[in-house]
Amino acid sequence: MIEIVEFTNMCMIQDKNKVLVIDRKAKDWPGITFPGGHVDPGEPFTDAVIREIREETGLYISSPQLCGIKDWTEDNVRYVVLFYKTDTFDGMLQSSDEGDVWWEEIDNLSNLKLSPDMVDMLRVFTEDNLSEFFYRFDGEKWAYDLK
Amino acid sequence: MIEIVEFTNMCMIQDKNKVLVIDRKAKDWPGITFPGGHVDPGEPFTDAVIREIREETGLYISSPQLCGIKDWTEDNVRYVVLFYKTDTFDGMLQSSDEGDVWWEEIDNLSNLKLSPDMVDMLRVFTEDNLSEFFYRFDGEKWAYDLK
Numbered sequence: 001m002i003e004i005v006e007f008t009n010m011c012m013i014q015d016k017n018k019v020l021v022i023d024r025k026a027k028d029w030p031g032i033t034f035p036g037g038h039v040d041p042g043e044p045f046t047d048a049v050i051r052e053i054r055e056e057t058g059l060y061i062s063s064p065q066l067c068g069i070k071d072w073t074e075d076n077v078r079y080v081v082l083f084y085k086t087d088t089f090d091g092m093l094q095s096s097d098e099g100d101v102w103w104e105e106i107d108n109l110s111n112l113k114l115s116p117d118m119v120d121m122l123r124v125f126t127e128d129n130l131s132e133f134f135y136r137f138d139g140e141k142w143a144y145d146l147k
Numbered sequence: 148m149i150e151i152v153e154f155t156n157m158c159m160i161q162d163k164n165k166v167l168v169i170d171r172k173a174k175d176w177p178g179i180t181f182p183g184g185h186v187d188p189g190e191p192f193t194d195a196v197i198r199e200i201r202e203e204t205g206l207y208i209s210s211p212q213l214c215g216i217k218d219w220t221e222d223n224v225r226y227v228v229l230f231y232k233t234d235t236f237d238g239m240l241q242s243s244d245e246g247d248v249w250w251e252e253i254d255n256l257s258n259l260k261l262s263p264d265m266v267d268m269l270r271v272f273t274e275d276n277l278s279e280f281f282y283r284f285d286g287e288k289w290a291y292d293l294k
Contacts, residue, residue: 001153001185001186001187001188002151002153002188002224003151003152003153003154003188003189004149004150004151005149005150005152005225006148006149006150007150038148040148041149041150041220041225042220042225044218044279044281044292044294045216045218045278045281046278046281046294047294063277065275065276065278066213066214066215066216066278066279068213069192071191071192077149078152078188078189082216128212129210129212130210131192131193131210131211131212131213131231132191132192132213134191134192134193145191147191147193147194
């Protein structure tokens with residue numbers, strides 16, 4: 001059974017007790033989150049996250065590990081965000097037009113102006129028994145389940 | 148950027164040094180592999196793998212953990228197999244029309260008549276630094292990379 005899908009990705013890059021965050025300038029989904037971006041049609045998913053992290057942060061990551069999925073369906077399109085994490089990277093940190101990037105203490109994330117659902121996305125990145133952040137429209141508003 | 152996608156899943160259910168395998172009867176892709184099946188359009192991915200494992204094995208798994216992806220693009224459709232693993236399950240083992248299921252020693256898998264690329268799929272299930280099994284058509288034949 002086929003469906004129409006838009007794939008994107010996000011990556012939690014960890015260096016000891018810090019993670020790399022981006023203050024995304026996009027007006028439709030502002031706030032501090034993890035870097036990432038789109039997947040080209042047919043592009044290997046792993047290549048896509050390596051490419052996007054390079055473009056947004058200047059860093060070259062290796063062995064990104066798939067750790068979860070965020071998804072929702074709207075107007076017959078399923079939007080799929082692949083979550084990756086890695087602690088292996090090389091290169092010089094460099095912000096892009098997408099937004100400023102910097103290393104932040106994990107324990108301090110909750111004190112920042114995070115993007116709307118970042119606190120619960122972080123749970124999917126970090127808790128082994130969670131693999132999915134699923135948005136559903138309950139008839140009046142969007143709600144989500146962590147699975 | 149949207150693409151047309153068919154989602155399926157596979158799950159490695161582990162009980163100490165054994166895993167649950169299925170001898171799939173399908174003629175187009177025969178051999179011993181892990182159970183799994185299709186994802187309905189818009190269905191939460193986690194619900195889909197729990198449902199398919201129930202249908203094919205009689206077991207009710209919980210907290211399936213996403214651990215990799217197999218994908219390839221053919222005739223403008225991307226085929227995406229989501230890999231899960233879990234060691235948490237309940238219920239009574241029961242084969243279905245899809246094929247016989249049984250617990251097999253992990254160390255004995257290589258002695259079985261596995262499905263064509265099962266040995267390398269197993270690496271993606273079990274090696275933390277691998278997240279993707281990517282098939283590409285090199286102009287003459289299909290080849291794959293582990294990423």
